[in-house]
Amino acid sequence: MTGVPRRLAQAVVVLWAAFTLSFVILYLLPGDAALARLGGGEGVTATPAEIAAVRAEYGLDDSLVVQYGKRLLAALHGDFGTSVITGDTATHMVFGALPSTLALTGLALVLAVVFGAGVAVLGTYTRVRWLGNLLLSLPPLGTSLPSFWVGLVLIQVFSFQLRWVPAIGSDGFVSVVLPAITLALPTGAVIGQVLAKSLRTQLGESYVEIVLAKGASRRRVHFGHALRNAALPAVTLVGVVLGNLLAGTVVTEAVFSRDGVGRVTAAAVGTQDIPVVQAVIVLSAFFFVLINLAVDLLYPLLDPRLRAVTRG
């Protein structure tokens, strides 16, 4: 198998592996979901009969292999089981929280790419020394700031002092701005760092000298030649940082008290709500695989050297 079918097959394998791994880890964890359903692990008041009934209801009395088979089959139909805490289906809980999180990560990704790339391109293009140095020192600064702290500072300034945006909640577009900036900062910083380094490398390449020798302007060299070559590693990075963004929602949504998959995840992990945790894991893996698949398919369009490889 080559090309697109091969990539698709790989994507399916990754999803299956994410499901299986999460199943193994979650079900081997100490703790009992049945007890949790009946009111928390310690100081149990339920009778053994009640516990057995719950176990039977959730299929926890089957052997591990049978449980795995049943769950995998159900998962293929989009059913990850019922939350042991809320009684709602895991799929419904996660999908319910999804739009808010997608809005957050989507905006964060856009901000990260726009500002990361903008800083890198301007910082390497400008000939005003202090401006270049200032711009290029932003990405290292951005990577070293903890995002919860940035979130708190943003709330302090823009919500409490300037009263521009609400501090917490998930209503309307304005509420997503501060969390998205918080979430975008570390990611955009990494993109900026990689792109700036890659641009500087490209500008030192021999082909740039030839473009200049043709009589081309610096702008033409920068935007017409170096940027497209420099974008290649940065595009790969976008696929990788999406994972950071999804993980980052856990902290960001907590800091800004937003509803979303991050909150659901934090709550489900805290209460050992295994079906929900597993639904989150598989969903995250799905988005991760999707973005990386898109990046992989985009790559040959950007770099002709890879086209032959994809074909062959």
Added chain:
Amino acid sequence: MSPLLEIRGLAVSYRARRGVLPAVRGVDLTVHTGEIVAVVGESGSGKSTTAHAAIGLLPRGGTIEAGTITFDGQDLTRLSERGWQAVRGTGIALVPQDPTVSLNPVRRIGDQVAEVLLVHRLAAGRDAATRAVELLRRAGIGEPERRARQYPHELSGGLRQRVLIAIALAGDPRLIIADEPTSALDVTVQREILDHLEHLAAESGTAVLLITHDLGVAADRARRIAVMSEGRVVEEGPTREILGAPRQPYTRALLSAAPSLSREPLRPRRPAGSDVLLSVSGLGKSFRDTRAVDDVSFTVARGRTLALVGESGSGKTTTARMVVGLETPSAGTVTFDGREITALAGEELRLLRKRFQIVYQNPYASLNPRFSIADVITEPLRAFGIGSRAERRARAAELLDQVALPASTLDRRPAELSGGQRQRTAIARALALRPDLVVYDEPVSALDVSVQAQILALLVSLQEELGLTYLFITHDLAVVREIADHVGVMHAGRLVELGPADEVLTRPREPYTRALLDAIPGQEWDSVPERPVSA
């Protein structure tokens, strides 16, 4: 007639962390319309810096300290960025050193040629594309329509250099600066490219400033030669005078070191011996569908030098790697001192490795930069657990002495050494285990000619002293002429000709060998001064 390019008292320096390093110290150079002038010099002579100053493309940190560069009546040193943009491409064009990295990998060939026309508003749209194809055709590229749609990685090095020549010619410039335009290419390709460049320049009345380290190339192509050393022009004049009656000792030294201009071997050639040390039979290696090496057989007797010559892709390096067991053959056998080593593996092979060593082309990449020179040289001894620390250090000092480096080198690091010193270190390391056979893979092709001559002389004297047997891999027939007893010519994976050096080099049977020999630059210039005896 006023000159096209006139450089007067040019001084250029580079600002580095350690201070200001002068690279060019007062150069005068004149190029007239339609004339080919060669600037010859070794690395660090300032020849490339001079050339780049003339097109305003000095590398980062390079500054013109003094002097004027007048082109067509205009002082280039005072030009604004916009002024330069108008001159570059249409007034002065550049053909670079390494075609493999000089084209943008993600843009089509045709677009890169047409860009010159677009930038200078000489053509637009479809017209520019059509003219780009025409330019590719003029630069000697077959199927120019197809090539124009391709990307650089789909073209060979020689074709890419032709594309770069097409780019240089696109704006109809009055001067082309060619900075080592063929030193990254095979000799036969080099010849075609230079022929073509010369022809096109003559046709359009374009002057060429040819920067080269190879006196043979300069001799063949230029009407006048300027010899540069340490940032100065030490001698300048008509080619005939520079080669026939050089006035400066430096020019004489450069002439005598140039391998392409010498004819005599460094030691008398030895006849084939009966004491065979290395025997290769029916050797083959396939990578997927391609046969890199196909049915290669030869023997090397003790104390002899066999040179394997070939152009890039001929399979010579793969053959060398199979001989020393770094690559597994797909077919055939390698027999070393009566033992077949193709069948050996693991510890047996490792122990036998003591007896054959390899020295690589690039002395910059083959030495671990974090090691001291003593560590580098004693590494094979440590690998085989030979001697105590003190004994190993003593052996390292002895080896340094053999390769004519001072003992004080022991505690230095590779970065502190010159290219020639590094290659001497690599040779010392290869000799550490007292091998019988040393395989050299292009050991001098990264070095300046004078250093090259010294290293070759060292190799010959070491062979005499230690009774070594050499397998010498090279693309350079001129080098072969100096050191080989026997020569094997490789082409497309096959050994097309094998025989005593004098026979192969003077009476080749194969047309391919003939073509290789004809392509050596500087053949018309035999009357060169005697080679000095010192090494």
